[in-house]
Amino acid sequence: MTKAKETSREPADQSAGWVTFDPNLKILDCTVRDGGLCNNHQFEDGFFKRVYDTCVAGGIDYMEVGYKADKKLFAGTGCGPWKYTDEEDLRREVGDNDSEMKLSVMADTGRTNPADILPKSESVIDLIRVATYIHQIPAALKIVKDAKQKGYEVALNLMAVSTVPDYELDNGLEVISSVEEIDFLYVVDSFGSLYYEQIGDLIERYKKTGKTLGIHAHNNQQLAYANTIYAAITGVKLLDTTMMGMGRGAGNCPTELMVGFLKNPKFNIRPILKFVQDTMHPLSQKIDWGYSIPYMITGHYNEHPRSAIALRDSDRKDDYLGFYDEIAAI
Structure with missing residues (x-):
């Protein structure tokens, strides 16, 4: 009887272990970039470096270090660096980034001057992420092609x-x-409005482009983690996260x-938990997110969270x- 139970349990254990171990799954931590929307990027001295050191020690694949915002558009707005x-500013914190972790930056279409993006040979940044709304795709592709040409x-x-x-x-x-x-x-999932069935439908449609897929989920309905897991299981390879979920x-x-879900031994949860304990939890008592x-x-x-x-x-x-009455009446 005992042997039969062990045999019947084996396939499920192997399947679950393989899904979470997939070596092609990569984490992109965007605490500084998305978290910066909570406080206008005005982090205390040392915060950036602590995030960076934690990501390196934790085996994170990519760290998003901020935006490439046009200073002419955002001049005098009190934004942090x-x-x-x-x-x-970046090299002051990471030097030449002597680690295996890659650095990314976000370029918002209509809010970024491509001239502010240096050639890759002159920058420690590895990945440019171009954010665009559907009607901006032609303008976004100009930034895409410029960044690719720069390396x-x-x-x-x-x-x-x-x-x-x-x-x-x-069409897009x-x-x-x-x-x-x-x-x-x-x-x-910009508004945190999507359920896994909708995420799955989008993934299948996006796969037809032939591109490697990523997911960036918001937690309005407490589904960011579940939707990200579902995306990973269905073939998405870049998984966006933030420390203690900090973000807009x-x-x-x-x-x-x-990191706890993915069983790849390249990840190390201990330095991440220490950072969350020592830095993120105290910060959460001062800044409202989550x-x-x-x-x-x-x-x-399915509304932008600006009113909330x-x-x-x-x-x-x-x-x-x-x-609720105000939103329901709109």
């Missing part, structure tokens, strides 16, 4: 696709499929959760019912 990610890996992040009609998304994906300069294509509004898939009812409500209604962010920053931050 990682809104712009100048090379001198970078390039990703395209399609934003707010939960609001895009199917025919329009399919058809254009993207013919652009050789795109190394990675991201499924992005409801935040993101927590790095510590994903799941809360207002973010759940905007997620349910404004509520959480007001003197009626916990007026859940009043906020």
Whole structure:
């Protein structure tokens, strides 16, 4: 009887272990970039370096170090240095990045001047991630091709696709499929409104482009981790996370959760847990991010979380019912 039980259990154990061990699955930690949206990138001195050291020690594959924002558009806005990610600021923290971890930066279409992106030979950055809405794809592709010509890996992040009609998304994906300069294509749940069935449908449609896929999930409905796991199981290779889930509004898939899920021995959860304990938990007492009812409500209604962010920053931050009535009436 005992032997029969062991035999019947073996295939399931092997299957689960293989899914989580897949050596091609990579983590991209975007604590500094997405987390910077919580405080206008005004982190205390030493925060960036502690994130960097933790990612290196934890075996993280990519760390996103900030934005490449056009200083003419964001002049005088009180942003911290990682809104712009100048090379001198970056090298002051990481030197020549003498590690196996790659560094990425986000370039928002319409908010980035390609002239601010140096040739790869002059930069410690490895990956340029171009964020675009569906109607901006032609402008985004100019940044993509410029970055690729300069020697970078390039990703395209399609934003707010939960609001895009199917025919329009399919047309956009058809254009993207013919652009050789795109190394990675991201499924992005901008409003944290998508369920795994919808994530799965998007993944299957994105796969037709022939690109390696990534996922960036928001946690409005407490589904960022589940949707990221589902994406990994169904063939997505780049998994976005942040330490303790820090990110705009409801935040993101927590790095510590994903490292715990992936059984690849290259990852080491201990330095990540120490960083979360020593730095992120105290920071969470000062800055508001993560799941809360207002973010759940905007997620349910497939709305940008800006109204929930404004509520959480007001003197009626916990007026859940009043906020619900306001959103439901829109």
